[in-house]
Amino acid sequence: MWHCQGVRVAALNVANPGAARQGSLREHNLGLVLRHVATAERPPSRAGLAAATGLTRATVSALVDDLIGGALLAEVGPTPRSGAGRPALGLILADQGPAAVGLEINVDYLAVCVVDLTGMVRYRSVQPADLRPLPPQVVLARLAGLAAAACGEAERQGLTVAGAALAVPGLVTPQGVVRLAPNLGWRDVDVAAGLARPIGFRSPLVVDNEANLAAIGELHAASPGSDNFVYVSGEIGIGAGIVLDGVLFRGARGFSGELGHVTVAPDGPECRCGARGCLERYAGQEAILAAAGLAAQGLPHGRAVAELADLAAEGDLATRGALTAAGTALGVALAGVVNLLDVDTVVLGGSYAPLAAWLRPAIEREINRRVLTAAWSPVTVRPARLGPDAAMLGAAGTVVRAILDRPAGWLAALQNQ
Amino acid sequence: MWHCQGVRVAALNVANPGAARQGSLREHNLGLVLRHVATAERPPSRAGLAAATGLTRATVSALVDDLIGGALLAEVGPTPRSGAGRPALGLILADQGPAAVGLEINVDYLAVCVVDLTGMVRYRSVQPADLRPLPPQVVLARLAGLAAAACGEAERQGLTVAGAALAVPGLVTPQGVVRLAPNLGWRDVDVAAGLARPIGFRSPLVVDNEANLAAIGELHAASPGSDNFVYVSGEIGIGAGIVLDGVLFRGARGFSGELGHVTVAPDGPECRCGARGCLERYAGQEAILAAAGLAAQGLPHGRAVAELADLAAEGDLATRGALTAAGTALGVALAGVVNLLDVDTVVLGGSYAPLAAWLRPAIEREINRRVLTAAWSPVTVRPARLGPDAAMLGAAGTVVRAILDRPAGWLAALQNQ
DNA sequence: CGAATTTGTTTATCCGTTGGATTATTTGGA
DNA sequence: TCCAAATAATCCAACGGATAAACAAATTCG
Numbered sequence: 001m002w003h004c005q006g007v008r009v010a011a012l013n014v015a016n017p018g019a020a021r022q023g024s025l026r027e028h029n030l031g032l033v034l035r036h037v038a039t040a041e042r043p044p045s046r047a048g049l050a051a052a053t054g055l056t057r058a059t060v061s062a063l064v065d066d067l068i069g070g071a072l073l074a075e076v077g078p079t080p081r082s083g084a085g086r087p088a089l090g091l092i093l094a095d096q097g098p099a100a101v102g103l104e105i106n107v108d109y110l111a112v113c114v115v116d117l118t119g120m121v122r123y124r125s126v127q128p129a130d131l132r133p134l135p136p137q138v139v140l141a142r143l144a145g146l147a148a149a150a151c152g153e154a155e156r157q158g159l160t161v162a163g164a165a166l167a168v169p170g171l172v173t174p175q176g177v178v179r180l181a182p183n184l185g186w187r188d189v190d191v192a193a194g195l196a197r198p199i200g201f202r203s204p205l206v207v208d209n210e211a212n213l214a215a216i217g218e219l220h221a222a223s224p225g226s227d228n229f230v231y232v233s234g235e236i237g238i239g240a241g242i243v244l245d246g247v248l249f250r251g252a253r254g255f256s257g258e259l260g261h262v263t264v265a266p267d268g269p270e271c272r273c274g275a276r277g278c279l280e281r282y283a284g285q286e287a288i289l290a291a292a293g294l295a296a297q298g299l300p301h302g303r304a305v306a307e308l309a310d311l312a313a314e315g316d317l318a319t320r321g322a323l324t325a326a327g328t329a330l331g332v333a334l335a336g337v338v339n340l341l342d343v344d345t346v347v348l349g350g351s352y353a354p355l356a357a358w359l360r361p362a363i364e365r366e367i368n369r370r371v372l373t374a375a376w377s378p379v380t381v382r383p384a385r386l387g388p389d390a391a392m393l394g395a396a397g398t399v400v401r402a403i404l405d406r407p408a409g410w411l412a413a414l415q416n417q
Numbered sequence: 418m419w420h421c422q423g424v425r426v427a428a429l430n431v432a433n434p435g436a437a438r439q440g441s442l443r444e445h446n447l448g449l450v451l452r453h454v455a456t457a458e459r460p461p462s463r464a465g466l467a468a469a470t471g472l473t474r475a476t477v478s479a480l481v482d483d484l485i486g487g488a489l490l491a492e493v494g495p496t497p498r499s500g501a502g503r504p505a506l507g508l509i510l511a512d513q514g515p516a517a518v519g520l521e522i523n524v525d526y527l528a529v530c531v532v533d534l535t536g537m538v539r540y541r542s543v544q545p546a547d548l549r550p551l552p553p554q555v556v557l558a559r560l561a562g563l564a565a566a567a568c569g570e571a572e573r574q575g576l577t578v579a580g581a582a583l584a585v586p587g588l589v590t591p592q593g594v595v596r597l598a599p600n601l602g603w604r605d606v607d608v609a610a611g612l613a614r615p616i617g618f619r620s621p622l623v624v625d626n627e628a629n630l631a632a633i634g635e636l637h638a639a640s641p642g643s644d645n646f647v648y649v650s651g652e653i654g655i656g657a658g659i660v661l662d663g664v665l666f667r668g669a670r671g672f673s674g675e676l677g678h679v680t681v682a683p684d685g686p687e688c689r690c691g692a693r694g695c696l697e698r699y700a701g702q703e704a705i706l707a708a709a710g711l712a713a714q715g716l717p718h719g720r721a722v723a724e725l726a727d728l729a730a731e732g733d734l735a736t737r738g739a740l741t742a743a744g745t746a747l748g749v750a751l752a753g754v755v756n757l758l759d760v761d762t763v764v765l766g767g768s769y770a771p772l773a774a775w776l777r778p779a780i781e782r783e784i785n786r787r788v789l790t791a792a793w794s795p796v797t798v799r800p801a802r803l804g805p806d807a808a809m810l811g812a813a814g815t816v817v818r819a820i821l822d823r824p825a826g827w828l829a830a831l832q833n834q
Numbered sequence: 835c836g837a838a839t840t841t842g843t844t845t846a847t848c849c850g851t852t853g854g855a856t857t858a859t860t861t862g863g864a
Numbered sequence: 865t866c867c868a869a870a871t872a873a874t875c876c877a878a879c880g881g882a883t884a885a886a887c888a889a890a891t892t893c894g
Contacts, residue, residue: 019471020445022851022880028437029882047841054436059882061842084892085840171790179793228669240757244666251759252645252661255790258756263749263787265683275752275787332680335692336753339675340657342668370680370692373588373672376596439849439882446851464872476851478873495859502871503859 027408029055033063034072034407043076043090064091070411071097072117093117098162098403098410099154101147102396104210105139105168107131107183107236108301112146114154115396117403119220123153136186140194162403162410165206165395166191167213169235174254176207183236206398210391211257215241216248217394218347221385229345230337231384232259234352236285242341260284262333282329285351291322305351312358320358327359331366338371338379349384356383444825446472450480451489451824460493460507481508487828488514489534510534515579515820515827516571518564519813521627522556522585524548524600524653525718529563531571532813534820536637540570553603557611579820579827582623582812583608584630586652591671593624600653623815627808628674632658633665634811635764638802646762647754648801649676651769653702659758677701679750699746702768708739722768729775737775744776748783755788755796766801773800
């Protein structure tokens with residue numbers, strides 16, 4: 001038999017450096033069963049899981065017992081079925097087990113949420129405030145207060161906080177240090193350390209870029225199967241979260257996704273980064289507002305985008321023109337991304353989401369013109385499914401996903417505690 | 418304890434969809450041991466492998482026995498060591514076991530090689546010919562002849578051909594169909610099927626883009642650890658092979674790496690792809706030759722690059738200027754790639770390799786100017802280690818790597834045969 | 835009401851890794 | 865020269881986890 005590129009490795013592939021011991025089997029299969037329950041559209045039975053995974057009914061039963069014992073799964077009453085045979089007990093993700101805290105620092109608000117295993121948002125709190133004048137320590141202290149309140153509320157609802165993740169609008173190192181957050185005026189702030197003291201719970205904290213986490217939020221919200229996309233986060237700056245084969249790509253050193261500083265025109269206007277012709281100068285929020293004639297009005301951050309959308313909907317020519325110009329620049333940059341990575345979807349998020357209707361034609365025009373393979377593999381451009389909460393929800397999503405991916409870690413933590 | 422992004426999954430991660438059975442353990446650990454031998458710089462002993470992998474000496478012995486039985490490993494005489502104790506038997510990759518056939522179709526030659534597990538090139542044959550006027554069937558038939566000769570030679574040397582891979586200068590689908598190879602004039606040629614008939618051996622055939630396979634060749638040739646890079650293949654067109662975390666990224670639909678059609682200037686000259694301002698119009702071979710004043714001479718493909726290098730070395734101003742201009746355009750496009758993917762290395766391959774000395778300054782200048790994170794994470798620009806054989810060697814390398822990654826597949830094939 | 839059917843559990847067995855004991859082969863010191 | 869120490873590799877009983885087949889439970893259909 002002749003095969004081609006798709007020679008997929010059957011199991012336990014190269015990515016895993018360590019030795020596979022007996023327990024690794026269990027670890028893998030626990031995750032396998034749990035993820036099958038998570039992605040099934042109706043509560044599956046143990047027998048159904050056995051058929052779907054290829055494991056034996058006996059093995060699945062043993063695994064499910066462990067997962068129920070660890071408050072990751074729950075049984076629901078027998079579902080009415082057609083045909084003969086003993087009725088099956090449905091299995092669902094537990095809504096009384098571990099929960100994730102999602103945090104977000106943005107230019108004009110702090111936000112926190114609690115999400116359970118099923119993806120349900122169990123608590124949500126947003127505190128608007130202009131954070132730019134405040135020193136990082138003060139901001140982190142406030143955030144810690146919000147996080148503590150969220151943890152308290154989670155416990156009150158019978159949930160156990162398994163971890164937290166924080167979205168920041170800037171460059172974040174893998175160690176959780178904010179190297180640069182221009183819109184906050186932050187530089188080299190050790191957020192992970194700064195938050196570790198105030199909050200007490202000993203669980204992993206992930207700190208990551210806002211666009212990256214919003215992309216993960218979108219990945220969760222989207223129908224399963226669409227797992228190659230670029231999430232474009234249009235705010236004051238322009239970030240991109242790149243999801244390849246269902247996994248967020250963070251770059252060799254954690255600094256991927258700087259779409260805003262991709263060159264659109266080599267000799268274009270100077271950007272505050274020092275280069276010339278960066279996308280941000282054409283499609284950043286300030287550029288769009290200026291082109292639409294709204295720059296001078298000094299609208300508050302959140303209001304400006306709504307104003308643009310209103311004017312565009314009313315047919316205001318200057319606004320429409322500004323959005324077409326921005327869309328064209330975005331399209332040029334995104335065509336490069338698609339040429340390079342062959343993603344099949346571009347998701348317009350952040351402040352681009354409400355403006356998508358007017359940005360999309362220009363973006364699609366440039367992509368279709370400039371992507372070599374556009375004829376064979378069409379590219380979908382669509383607005384984000386999640387609203388402004390995307391990054392916070394994605395942050396919580398990373399924690400949820402970590403548990404779903406490796407339930408053994410959670411079960412072990414339960415034991416030791 | 419607080420952790421940050423680097424929450425690595427210990428073993429058997431999500432990428433593997435299937436159920437992990439007992440045999441999966443063996444499969445994983447066989448690969449683990451084999452790869453440790455492959456990457457060690459001196460022949461390791463069984464005990465050393467046990468210490469390095471975390472497995473028991475007993476387990477390692479059993480695994481090594483299997484690998485030796487399958488002609489993947491061999492023992493070497495006891496190495497002189499200092500200190501007391503029974504001397505260890507060194508283990509090395511077998512050079513009498515499986516071998517890989519690497520194939521390449523290019524504009525002006527066909528090439529074939531045989532590479533053994535250790536990476537040694539055991540046979541190499543290049544047949545120069547202008548292939549553009551020939552119909553694909555004829556080219557494939559010739560290639561099949563070369564491949565048959567290579568297989569015969571491999572067998573004569575005591576090797577067993579385990580598989581073959583073919584590099585093609587064009588867009589290749591995951592099924593092995595060449596969708597478009599502009600420089601060959603091919604369109605929708607089912608290469609995998611066309612080669613399956615003439616060659617008889619039943620082993621996997623991978624067909625892939627020339628830049629992708631050259632990137633794999635470079636990955637093999639480079640010192641281990643440098644596994645995030647973009648390999649830029651400068652030929653008539655410009656392709657890119659993207660290696661992320663040591664794995665070639667092929668894109669959602671197999672069409673990644675079209676660097677040549679990334680936009681450098683949105684209103685630049687028209688490209689044959691229909692768009693405007695593609696990189697190819699600035700840094701493609703034809704553009705460089707034209708700028709250097711060599712276009713009219715109609716030099717043969719291979720000679721033109723050497724001529725450029727000679728002139729540049731002599732200090733010819735027109736040539737130097739042409740290369741600087743090309744390097745600037747390349748730098749603009751590559752800065753975008755680095756902004757997006759945060760790779761730490763750019764490898765100049767194909768005809769860019771001999772010209773790297775004159776291209777590099779301009780490329781580095783643009784990257785340093787335009788990459789936002791250049792200050793924190795410097796980018797290395799270097800010529801390829803492999804010469805013009807890179808793609809062919811990389812093709813063979815994919816087959817070798819497939820065996821190294823999953824020796825169980827090879828062992829099973831031996832059994833069934 | 836019993837046969838058929840499907841679910842979930844129990845039990846004996848197999849497979850691969852583990853840990854300790856054993857054997858093999860060297861160096862170094864008495 | 866010979867014996868103790870040290871290191872390498874193998875042997876073997878035990879264990880953990882998956883499997884297959886038998887069994888028990890709960891339902892539908894004739």
